[in-house]
Amino acid sequence: MENKETLLQVRNLTVTYHTRLGPVSAVSDVSFDVYRGEILGLVGESGCGKSTMGKALMRLIAPPGEISEGQIILSGEDILKYDENQLREMRGAHVSMIFQDPMTSLNPVQRIDQHGIEAIQVHEPKTKIEQALERVSKLFERLGIQKRRLTDYPHQLSGGMRQRVMIGLGLALNADLIIADEASTSLDVIVEAKLADQLREIRDEFGVTLMVITHNIALVAELADRIAVMYAGRMVELGDVYEVFDNPLHPYTQGLLASVPNIILNEREELYKMPGEPPNLTHPPSGCRFHPRCPKAMDICSRYQPSFEEVTPGRFVHCWLYQDHPEKETPTLKVAA
Structure with missing residues (x-):
């Protein structure tokens, strides 16, 4: 960009x-x-x-x-x-967040329009209900939710519509x-x-x-x-x-x-199929956390953690293959057990 x-x-x-x-x-x-x-x-x-x-x-x-x-x-x-x-x-x-299951983020006993009005009035207390409702109606209509559905409750909407409601709540406050x-x-x-x-x-x-x-x-x-x-x-x-x-x-x-x-x-x-299993983070591997599963692992990978470096403009990698270290040997590729 x-x-x-x-x-x-x-x-x-x-x-x-x-x-x-x-x-x-x-x-x-x-x-x-x-x-x-x-x-x-x-x-x-x-x-x-x-x-x-x-x-x-x-x-x-x-x-x-x-x-x-x-x-x-x-x-x-x-x-x-x-x-x-x-x-x-x-x-x-x-900053707004759309969670994995919008059904758990929406109040089941609150209509869709009430969700939008409440979000606006909490952050903009001087906004009247009529003004907030108009903003919500226009925004949700832009997202493909018809005005007649604004009086529905979350359980009456499909999963895709509930996701659009969550997007709308994020956009309602810009x-x-x-x-x-x-x-x-x-x-x-x-x-x-x-x-x-x-x-x-x-x-x-x-x-x-x-x-x-x-x-x-x-x-x-x-x-x-x-x-x-x-x-x-x-x-x-x-x-x-x-x-x-x-x-x-x-x-x-x-x-x-x-x-x-x-x-x-x-x-x-x-x-x-990637070999091995994800590590136990209570006792993570030393050095690079991926080295026990890595087909290109070197000795240094288990001893030192690489930094997250920019290897080309805008491209960052956390790997010894693209970094130097005094104890780094010449790369010798080996297959992980």
Whole structure:
């Protein structure tokens, strides 16, 4: 993206959960930027820390979890220093979140129009009910929800319509950033495709910034401008979506993309299966957390943790294959056991 304006800066963010088995770093030392007006896709396997990242950006980490280190700088202000009143003002008005199951986010005994009116009046107390209703009606109609459906309750709407309601609530207050956490998980492929088109149209029309958290690689390929890949609480690769898909650099990203079925391949060709299992984050591997599963692992990978470095303009990778170290030997590829 040309003339990029940074909306959000995440620096060395660590989210720790305190359990009976010891502390678990669900997000560990993660740094990245989000640019105004872009769609950033955040992908990775289950348990890698994607949803924890989204909740951290909203300051929604609840005990026994805590944001133990780092900064989250939104429009030049570190929201980790905000008090509850400032957070209440930030949520919805500046950053909004669409959760995986909108049914659990919507009040089951409140009509759809009441959700929108309440959201507006909480942040804009001087707005009259009639004015708020007019704004809500126009916005929801733009999202494909007919005016007659505004008096319906959440259970009377389809999954796709409930997702559009959540998007509308985020747009009602002109939020700068909308975080969609697995927003397409409960939708069939047709509704999912329509949702993707709608998110792109919303970005173009309203200028909103979107972070799409998903395990659906195909959705990110279709929708996102940039893609960030997480593994075991760390961000391992970040870059332009076309560059990452055309030439994935990190071995985990390579394996992740190779695991996606390809209809062009010979039907008898076996689908790639990544060796090993995700690590136990109560006792993560030393060095690079992916090294026990990595087919390109070197001795240094188990001893030292690589940094998250920019290897080409806009392309960041967390891997020793692209970094130097005094103790780094000449790369000798080996297959993980």
